[in-house]
Amino acid sequence: MSTEQLVQYLVSGATLGSVYAIVGIGFTIIFSVTGIINFAQGEFVMLGGMLSFWFIRVAALPPPLAFLLAIAATAGVGFLLERWAIRPASGSPVISLIIITIGASILIRGLAGQFWGKDAVHIPPFSGDDPIRLGGATVVPQSLWVIATMLLVVAALKLVLDYTMLGKALRACAINRRAAGLMGIDTKAMSLVAFSLSAGLGALAGVVITPLTLTSYDAGTMLGLKGFAAAAIGGFGSQLGAVAGGLLLGLAESLGAAFISSSYKDAIALLVLFLVLLRPGGASGEGG
Amino acid sequence: MLRRPSVSLVAALILMAVLSAIGAGCGTQASDSYKIGALFAVTGNNSPLGTPEKETAQMLEEQINAKGGINGHKVQLIVYDTESDETKAVTLAKKLIEQDNVLAIIGPSSTGESMALIDTVEKAQIPLISCAASAQITTPVKKWVFKTPQSDALAAAEVFDYLKSKGITEVALLASTGGFGVTGKQALEAAAPQYGIKFVASESFGDKDTDMTVQLTKIKGTAAKALIVWGTNPGPALISKNAKQLGLNIPILDSHGIANQAFLDLAGDAANGVILPAGKLLAADTLPDSDPQKSVLLSYAKDFKAKYNKNADTFGGHAWDAMTMVTNALAKVGPDKAKIRDELENLKNFIGISGVFNMSPQDHNGLTKGAFVMITVANGKWTVLK
Numbered sequence: 001m002s003t004e005q006l007v008q009y010l011v012s013g014a015t016l017g018s019v020y021a022i023v024g025i026g027f028t029i030i031f032s033v034t035g036i037i038n039f040a041q042g043e044f045v046m047l048g049g050m051l052s053f054w055f056i057r058v059a060a061l062p063p064p065l066a067f068l069l070a071i072a073a074t075a076g077v078g079f080l081l082e083r084w085a086i087r088p089a090s091g092s093p094v095i096s097l098i099i100i101t102i103g104a105s106i107l108i109r110g111l112a113g114q115f116w117g118k119d120a121v122h123i124p125p126f127s128g129d130d131p132i133r134l135g136g137a138t139v140v141p142q143s144l145w146v147i148a149t150m151l152l153v154v155a156a157l158k159l160v161l162d163y164t165m166l167g168k169a170l171r172a173c174a175i176n177r178r179a180a181g182l183m184g185i186d187t188k189a190m191s192l193v194a195f196s197l198s199a200g201l202g203a204l205a206g207v208v209i210t211p212l213t214l215t216s217y218d219a220g221t222m223l224g225l226k227g228f229a230a231a232a233i234g235g236f237g238s239q240l241g242a243v244a245g246g247l248l249l250g251l252a253e254s255l256g257a258a259f260i261s262s263s264y265k266d267a268i269a270l271l272v273l274f275l276v277l278l279r280p281g282g283a284s285g286e287g288g
Numbered sequence: 289m290l291r292r293p294s295v296s297l298v299a300a301l302i303l304m305a306v307l308s309a310i311g312a313g314c315g316t317q318a319s320d321s322y323k324i325g326a327l328f329a330v331t332g333n334n335s336p337l338g339t340p341e342k343e344t345a346q347m348l349e350e351q352i353n354a355k356g357g358i359n360g361h362k363v364q365l366i367v368y369d370t371e372s373d374e375t376k377a378v379t380l381a382k383k384l385i386e387q388d389n390v391l392a393i394i395g396p397s398s399t400g401e402s403m404a405l406i407d408t409v410e411k412a413q414i415p416l417i418s419c420a421a422s423a424q425i426t427t428p429v430k431k432w433v434f435k436t437p438q439s440d441a442l443a444a445a446e447v448f449d450y451l452k453s454k455g456i457t458e459v460a461l462l463a464s465t466g467g468f469g470v471t472g473k474q475a476l477e478a479a480a481p482q483y484g485i486k487f488v489a490s491e492s493f494g495d496k497d498t499d500m501t502v503q504l505t506k507i508k509g510t511a512a513k514a515l516i517v518w519g520t521n522p523g524p525a526l527i528s529k530n531a532k533q534l535g536l537n538i539p540i541l542d543s544h545g546i547a548n549q550a551f552l553d554l555a556g557d558a559a560n561g562v563i564l565p566a567g568k569l570l571a572a573d574t575l576p577d578s579d580p581q582k583s584v585l586l587s588y589a590k591d592f593k594a595k596y597n598k599n600a601d602t603f604g605g606h607a608w609d610a611m612t613m614v615t616n617a618l619a620k621v622g623p624d625k626a627k628i629r630d631e632l633e634n635l636k637n638f639i640g641i642s643g644v645f646n647m648s649p650q651d652h653n654g655l656t657k658g659a660f661v662m663i664t665v666a667n668g669k670w671t672v673l674k
Binding site for chain 2: 002005008009012015016113117118119120122129131138139140209212213214216218219222254257258261262263265266
């Protein structure tokens with residue numbers, strides 16, 4: 001195995017890992033602000049890709065506008081999910097709310113399948129398809145877009161969370177919802193913000209990854225699962241943890257396929273998740 | 289709370305029970321139409337196969353009924369969506385057999401689903417005409433199971449013949465982990481030695497995987513002079529794209545599993561140069577007039593395009609063959625499952641879309657190598673390889 005090949009594996013792993021990282025961040029935001037694990041997160045990624053496809057192909061909009069609309073529309077879906085499904089049930093135990101998100105994911109997937117059909121679809125890459133040579137590996141420009149987007153998201157979130165009032169309010173809810181409420185923060189509104197933001201981020205991930213991987217109505221399932229794994233590996237509370245988790249997962253998949261066996265690629269990734277869940281503190285790293 | 293129910297309430301309940309029993313009885317014994325069951329993967333991974341199959345079968349049902357049915361009996365096609373799921377396929381098959389009382393079942397769309405149904409149809413003694421490709425469906429022969437697609441074993445032979453003619457002996461294999469890929473891999477590995485071909489790399493990919501650059505990078509590092517990809521869309525399309533990205537310049541040979549428009553759409557430019565064995569439908573207009581299948585192929589292509597405004601493909605063709613075989617049998621022997629089975633088993637010189645069929649008690653597929661042509665993609669179009 002040459003260094004060329006190793007670099008290729010690392011780049012593939014980093015690209016995949018960046019997608020898992022963005023999805024994982026989505027999980028983390030909602031969890032830290034509301035305590036809910038949102039299993040519809042994968043579907044938000046799918047919607048980003050599918051809506052972009054639809055806006056470009058059917059509504060014949062220029063791609064940049066299509067992408068913005070897709071992200072905004074998906075953020076809207078997140079908003080509606082919180083408003084109509086989560087808020088009415090807000091007195092219920094967290095596990096019920098989690099189950100509601102599972103139901104929402106099934107609904108969104110079903111509607112997508114009905115509306116757009118079951119076939120895989122493709123959107124054009126942002127800056128063309130010509131491979132770039134990077135230290136012995138060939139990378140398509142789109143992979144670089146994915147990694148760059150992930151870094152941008154992390155930076156932008158850090159800015160918002162640390163330097164704006166909204167960000168402080170979100171962090172307060174994450175630390176202690178009760179106390180935040182007592183201090184005059186509208187926790188219900190924060191919940192809405194968390195869902196809309198995560199949905200928008202998921203859609204952004206979908207928009208950048210679809211030119212590389214295609215998307216279809218059920219693409220959200222596996223992505224959601226792996227994003228969940230990324231968030232779990234990183235300890236559910238932390239954004240940077242989700243990023244680390246995502247990259248770790250992407251690399252484990254890539255190197256596992258390269259050195260162990262490509263038949264068991266997914267199994268390796270899920271094994272990593274399994275080991276993390278068995279940690280004394282469990283997925284969130286709290287206690288133990 | 290538990291007061292004695294009033295007399296009128298009890299009477300109403302009894303009346304409802306009686307009416308629904310009569311209703312149910314009426315439902316399944318409807319008129320004297322001939323019921324044919326169909327199981328297709330209209331949704332899920334295999335929907336590019338199941339959708340044209342369903343559309344073709346329904347188009348034929350309409351055509352037959354428009355001409356007055358079979359010997360005066362209307363044909364009723366009962367189609368269920370297996371969702372590309374093997375467990376669902378079994379449940380729905382049982383439903384067709386026990387509740388809908390069909391005379392025969394056409395489909396399912398995939399190898400995995402078909403293999404799952406074998407026990408059920410053998411026990412129920414009902415003819416099954418599968419639209420899936422693996423040779424294992426009909427080898428060893430099962431009494432009630434038939435299939436219309438060309439075998440993956442035949443496709444493998446075509447691919448190896450081609451490689452041998454080009455003097456290529458070191459080959460890499462990239463097969464899907466689904467039923468089609470797994471059985472195809474077995475067929476390929478079994479036949480390779482006969483053609484002097486050696487697999488220097490054997491990798492796998494999942495049907496829903498989104499990135500195969502790792503497997504292709506591994507393959508690039510070997511001495512392989514050609515790559516065989518065995519799976520159904522969208523995997524092979526992604527593989528062609530990834531291969532182009534990595535600058536993998538060896539010839540790529542695919543299976544007949546990609547022989548539809550979806551592959552061309554998804555792979556875009558990367559599709560050019562791919563070589564595959566396929567049924568003649570894809571390039572029907574370039575066949576010589578002396579070809580016995582030509583007129584059947586062209587008329588199917590024309591009817592399908594007129595009705596659905598898209599191109600017919602080989603998968604729909606498999607359903608055409610299955611449906612036509614069953615309806616021909618019904619016309620000859622009437623609504624008797626055992627007689628239909630016998631009729632199917634003795635079918636000779638049946639000119640279908642997938643080939644010219646000659647069934648026998650030892651061969652429930654009935655096709656030979658002549659059913660395939662080698663096709664390539666040039667300028668985004670399917671062309672016969674010269």
